[in-house]
Amino acid sequence: MSVTTRSLFKSYGDLVAVNGIDLDIKPGKVFGFLGPNGAGKSTTIKMLTTLIPPTSGTIEILGVNAIKNPLEVRKKIGVVLQQPSYEPNLSVEKSLEKYGMMWDVDKKTRKQRTEELIDVFDLREIRKKKNEDLSIGQRRRVQVAREFMHEMELLFLDEPTVGLDPGARRNLLNYLKNKAKAGLTIFYTTHVLTEAEYLCDEIAVINKGKILAVDTPDQLKSTFGQEKTIKIHLLDRNDKLAQLLSGIFGCTLDFNTGTDIIIQSSKAEIVLSHVLSILIENNIAVEDLSAMPTTLEEIFLKMVRDTNESNN
Ligand SMILES: Nc1ncnc2c1ncn2[C@@H]1O[C@H](COP(=O)(O)OP(=O)(O)OP(=O)(O)O)[C@@H](O)[C@H]1O
Ligand SMILES: [Mg+2]
Known part of the structure; x- marks a missing residue:
């Protein structure tokens, strides 16, 4: 060595x-x-x-x-x-x-x-x-x-x-x-x-x-890259949204725009169905929905975020 x-x-x-x-x-x-x-x-x-x-x-x-x-x-x-x-x-x-x-x-x-x-x-x-x-x-x-x-x-x-x-x-x-x-x-x-x-x-x-x-690098991607990232873009801001989503693990609302929900999870499909049912129940219109490939950058950011959260 x-x-x-x-x-x-x-x-x-x-x-x-x-x-x-x-x-x-x-x-x-x-x-x-x-x-x-x-x-x-x-x-x-x-x-x-x-x-x-x-x-x-x-x-x-x-x-x-x-x-x-x-x-x-x-x-x-x-x-x-x-x-x-x-x-x-x-x-x-x-x-x-x-x-x-x-x-x-x-x-x-x-x-x-x-x-x-x-x-x-x-x-x-x-x-x-x-x-x-x-x-x-x-x-x-x-x-x-x-x-x-x-x-x-x-x-x-x-x-x-x-x-x-x-x-x-x-x-x-x-x-x-x-x-x-x-x-x-x-x-x-x-x-x-x-x-x-x-x-x-x-x-x-x-x-x-x-x-x-x-x-x-490849192995890191395949170990931690099971995760998918899905982005939901909403038509309008909704003041109740942050609270509505607060109980759902693996999804975050982009506070800058207020209209983008990011789902990042290895069970992205399940999280997505929860999020969508909440949006439908509350009559919140979706403008666009897209899946993004997981990059090493996202894996890294998530790992760092997770340790910061678990320490706090
Ligand atoms: N001489 C020092 N006295 C006290 N604290 C220090 C000293 N050197 C580093 N630290 C602290 O130790 C921690 C690690 O610092 P370090 O410089 O190793 O980080 P880093 O990963 O190189 O960061 P960066 O990407 O900013 O260069 C930091 O919290 C820093 O404030
Ligand atoms: Mg340094």
């Missing part, structure tokens, strides 16, 4: 940011870590990369006990943290060069990699520009690119595509895919579902410090 953790916990005072996580990540895989704001993604990455110690639990990275031998781990991994990091006065090409020097990459390889990364990350036009003069997305591209100046077996990326335009985003994802094909293990956090689906071999959904599910 490239990453193994058992009962990993991290508390900040009373707040439990990571609440007992077990991970097993196989070599050469892209592992997606997916969760809403504050779920514990960055805290987990910081522990796995030895930047902060866990409150309790074990971490093994590439066969090394990361709590006992953090320096040994750091030599073998790459990490791009969520917060921007750059040297304001260095040019793009100098940043890459300097990063290579920090990692003791020989001069010839440094030159070669710098050119390659400038190409791949589309930095040619800005190669002489200082970091402080770059746009946010350009700066992020440099921050990710420089991590590839050195050899590593395992790379941690904390929301690397934030701020990238669609072209640059797709470019980075394809580059990462190729790296993974060549054997690099990647730990990737995001809240963009389509990204995780495109890139990852396995996805863990995390909320409130706990892993809710770990599986391949």
